[in-house]
Amino acid sequence: MITLIIVRHGEAEPQMDGKDDKDRKLVKKGIKQMKRVASFLDELDYAFDKVFTSPYIRAYQSAETILDEMGIDDKKIETFNELSPDQEPSTFVEKLKEMDNTTLLVVGHEPYLSSLVRTMTGGNVELKKGGVAIVDYNPTEGKGVIKMLLTQKVLKLV
Numbered sequence: 001m002i003t004l005i006i007v008r009h010g011e012a013e014p015q016m017d018g019k020d021d022k023d024r025k026l027v028k029k030g031i032k033q034m035k036r037v038a039s040f041l042d043e044l045d046y047a048f049d050k051v052f053t054s055p056y057i058r059a060y061q062s063a064e065t066i067l068d069e070m071g072i073d074d075k076k077i078e079t080f081n082e083l084s085p086d087q088e089p090s091t092f093v094e095k096l097k098e099m100d101n102t103t104l105l106v107v108g109h110e111p112y113l114s115s116l117v118r119t120m121t122g123g124n125v126e127l128k129k130g131g132v133a134i135v136d137y138n139p140t141e142g143k144g145v146i147k148m149l150l151t152q153k154v155l156k157l158v
Contacts, residue, residue, distance in 0.1 A: 033130030
């Protein structure tokens with residue numbers, strides 16, 4: 001069984017002419033959102049075996065903020081083109097077949113992350129900015145279950 005903690009990046013700079021979408025950075029609100037995610041995950045004693053993000057700066061910064069806030073400094077953040085917003089989730093799901101009994105932090109974008117959850121579980125969800133989905137996935141059976149789906153509004157109340 002693989003536990004995936006799937007996080008949509010925090011609030012980022014607006015798109016501007018002349019600036020590549022990949023280079024948009026988190027704004028203060030986005031950093032605060034990721035600290036809130038980290039506090040929640042820490043409270044539930046989640047630990048990650050691996051951390052994967054898209055190659056976009058805002059996703060990487062989101063993962064970095066979560067790890068920093070949780071005091072985790074021994075994990076390497078791995079970037080995967082397969083987690084880019086325009087990719088097909090089935091490619092990443094294939095990579096999961098190489099893993100078992102592991103917990104992954106996966107940080108990315110919409111609509112990709114919703115498609116990833118749907119591919120693994122059949123559930124039709126939408127991850128808002130700073131949202132978290134926790135999925136238990138059995139790579140052998142190719143089936144998963146959504147354990148939790150949280151928005152920033154809910155995380156503020158926790």
